[in-house]
Amino acid sequence: MSIINYILEQPHILQRVIREIPPQLASIPDLIGSENYFLIGSGTSFNALAAVEPLWAEMISPFVKTGHPLSFISSLKVPSLKSTALILSQTGASKTTIQAVEHAQRLKMRVITLTADPDSPIAQVSSEKIIIPVGPETVGPKTKGYTASILTLLLLILAQRKKYLDISQFLADLPPFLKECSNICKSLTSRLASVNFILIMGQRRHLATALEGSLKLTEMCGLPVAAFDTEEAFHGRFHGLNPQNYAFFITSTAEELELANTGMSVLSELGIPGGILNLCPTKTSFFDLPILWPNSATLPELDLISAIIPFQLSAYYLAKAKNIIPENMKYPGLSQKLQIKTR
CATH class of the missing domain: 3.40.50.10490 (Glucose-6-phosphate isomerase like protein; domain 1)
Incomplete structure (x- = not known):
């Protein structure tokens, strides 16, 4: 499949x-x-x-x-x-x-x-x-x-705390979100098709989103992608970027967005393209990608599910644009050669 x-x-x-x-x-x-x-x-x-x-x-x-x-x-x-x-x-x-x-x-x-x-x-x-x-x-x-x-x-x-999670609204929002996000990621593919490196940044729980997003893009597209804590990336990492690269920031709070907006402003002045996946419900930025996120009000951590989907879709559409079969990955059979799986 x-x-x-x-x-x-x-x-x-x-x-x-x-x-x-x-x-x-x-x-x-x-x-x-x-x-x-x-x-x-x-x-x-x-x-x-x-x-x-x-x-x-x-x-x-x-x-x-x-x-x-x-x-x-x-x-x-x-x-x-x-x-x-x-x-x-x-x-x-x-x-x-x-x-x-x-x-x-x-x-x-x-x-x-x-x-x-x-x-x-x-x-x-x-x-x-x-x-x-x-x-x-x-x-x-x-x-x-x-x-x-x-x-x-x-x-x-x-x-463990006997708490019940009602995600009925979140689940109801997911199908239209996937459809709209697919359209956005298809459009973004035209910009990403010419890049030769992607940097993804996030903080707290979304450092993990950055790691997973980088993994999906690398696995499906064979593209060099790195993930860092946003604060860590500010300490020297931008010196390795150029206009043929792309930078993603992932934010979920006003404080994270402020830091990402500062970083994106600097990168923009340097001619380095990028955008912010802004999951913060109370604040926006000029650099926000135009995504309407599912409702995660019942538990903020539900945005971990929402935040990874743009990377999954972008990786798939970018692989297709590069005539790569995403299911096979760049080097088929690599797990077997590295002997990391039992089967």
Whole structure:
């Protein structure tokens, strides 16, 4: 199936998550009470975990760290009975993520695994697990898997505080948003088709959006893309840019928008094109891309789902414009050559 079908399927998949995840969470004992929490994953899974870490710190415990499997394995050697590891692998086939599950079990941690495939290798070595109802996504660049993981993680966090999430309006807004966003991204493709580097910047939870956006553009288009915290990017990173590049800023608060507007003003004076994905509900900027976002008033973190969709669509349409098959990626079979998957 084409990636565009998976992208457009996301409203339906998120409806499934809302229906099917809460009953699974009801059978998972409370997470509150551990001394330390480790959120472990790689690639898109890591980005989803990093996106929800600020909310986890706010609602469950500030003693939480998002990391990659090999770093987790190499840095923790002492048994930790009062720690919890939440380990996410959408395909369930990442070699090092499976090793991280086994390592956490050896250290006597509580281990909860999230995966989209109940028959995957990681599901076979996990006792406590949550199955994300994504359905098949038989391509390398994950789109619906990312947003389904985000919503599943948000529901998991809220469940620890017995909070109910009503996203009926958000879900109702998604189909027209996808249609309008598709038109905007098609138009943006004509500008991006000539660039040779893209810089994506975000803060707090949207640093993870920047990371995931950069991954989608690189995977589907074979284009060099970098992601940084906006503040970090201000410290020297702009010196590497030129008019053949493009800069994206992602903002969700007035303070973030003010910083992004300053950066975009400077880049514009230097002849470097760009735009702001402004999710802030109270303030606008001259550099805002003309996107009407879904209503995320019930939970601000729902904008993690909205914010990634322009990057998914732009990556797809840009690949098509470059005569690249986005499902195959630039170097087909690279995961097998790098030996990062079990299948």
